[in-house]
Amino acid sequence: MITTNPFDDDKLREECGIFGVSRAETASAIVALGLHALQHRGQEAAGITSWDGHDFHTHRAMGHVAGNFDRDEVIRGLPGDTACGHVRYSTTGETSLRNVQPLYAELNSGGFAIAHNGNISNAMKLRRELIRRGSIFQSTSDTEVIIHLVATSSYRTLLDKFIDALKQVEGAYSLIVMTPEGMIACRDPLGIRPLVMGTLGETTIFASETVALDVVGADYVRTIDPGELVIVTNDGQIRSHRPFGDTHPRPCIFEHVYFSRPDSIIDNSSVYSVRKAIGAQLAIENPVEADYVIPVPDSGVPAAIGYAQQSSIPFELGIIRSHYIGRTFIQPGDKVRHLGVKLKHNANRALIKGKRIVLIDDSIVRGTTSLKIVQMMREAGAAEVHMRIASPPTKHSCFYGVDTPERTKLLAHKLDVGGMQDFIHADSLSFISIDGLYKALGEAKRADIRPQYCDACFTGDYPTTLTDQDDVVVTNQLELLAERVV
Structure with missing residues (x-):
């Protein structure tokens, strides 16, 4: 039986990544490189669509970019100077090839890829x-x-039709659209999901993160503003439209905590530097006497460096991660499944034996990973195991493109911090405060009205209506009422 890696099923899934190129001689090859850099945002499937001036061409596949788009024959089958691509982790819809993006349709106005x-x-x-x-x-x-x-x-022009469509949808979206007229890149009015713009000579590039621009040698130009549509025509003209008027942005705060690569830049701030600042603030709020600060690799590393620098406790690699295990492996039984955990992470026993350690991780979701890590440290002989988390407790589900478990499966929803500490068997457990997280991001504190970020996974303060979720709640209530009547 092939089963998901037990460490991977206890993380918030990284939604998706998008990358688009307009006016490049080898557009699809550049897109493939960009998608490599965004692979961390989605590892179930990948796709690329190109436009050669007459026809659209698409190749979509399950699995990683490598192995699917690193063959010459695949790239040759995607000709043209305009292309866009997508790496996917399914947040809505089943995991199957028909859901792999870019999606394509023939409209009255011509081809439409999104x-x-x-x-x-x-x-x-x-x-x-x-x-x-x-x-x-x-x-x-x-x-x-x-x-x-x-x-x-019913609108006449394709642009007006597209704007009409966007005004009817709720939630979060960063989009790259290809039509015979050119490429459109846009973000929702709150800017929940990221999107940046870059250039490579005469080529215009759009990407979910700046790291993808770095990988293809492009220069970062700017962030696409919340509610903005940027149009690049086939002859290279660039126009900006703002059909939503004034907006009150609330970008996803978890991009800074975990989703984005540490070598990316978000709104002129280094993700790596922000994560170190989060770790430092975590040390200020939740100090502990210990011998070593140890990150849970790899996402806990920057915050652990910040915690160690602030607390003057030495930073050490007490957990060694194997980079040669995929997201799945064979687990024929519970015993082998338990042993399989060490295929990905193993304790540096000689370092931590007899030592008091502080483990730094980015979040606790179900709690199963933290439980296994703490147990691993104790089996390796740690004298004390303290856990510090570089985000507030994750108490609520995300409905904006992150695949979170049902709220009832979130450990912080079921237990208070003391109960969570007992569950993972740590000597102590602490989280950064919500105001402390905002402080690490350069804000004085979280604003009571119109907070600066979407932090609904921590606070339950959703910035948009949740029509589908509300409909489900009403339906469930009606079904319960009907059962009582019967």
């Missing part, structure tokens, strides 16, 4: 309405709703 990072929180309601009006869906992805809204819009 790559989406985020989640449409009223997609189910819109889908039902569109089906009643005669739309036929080819996937279970929420992204396809946008295509049908564009196709059925």
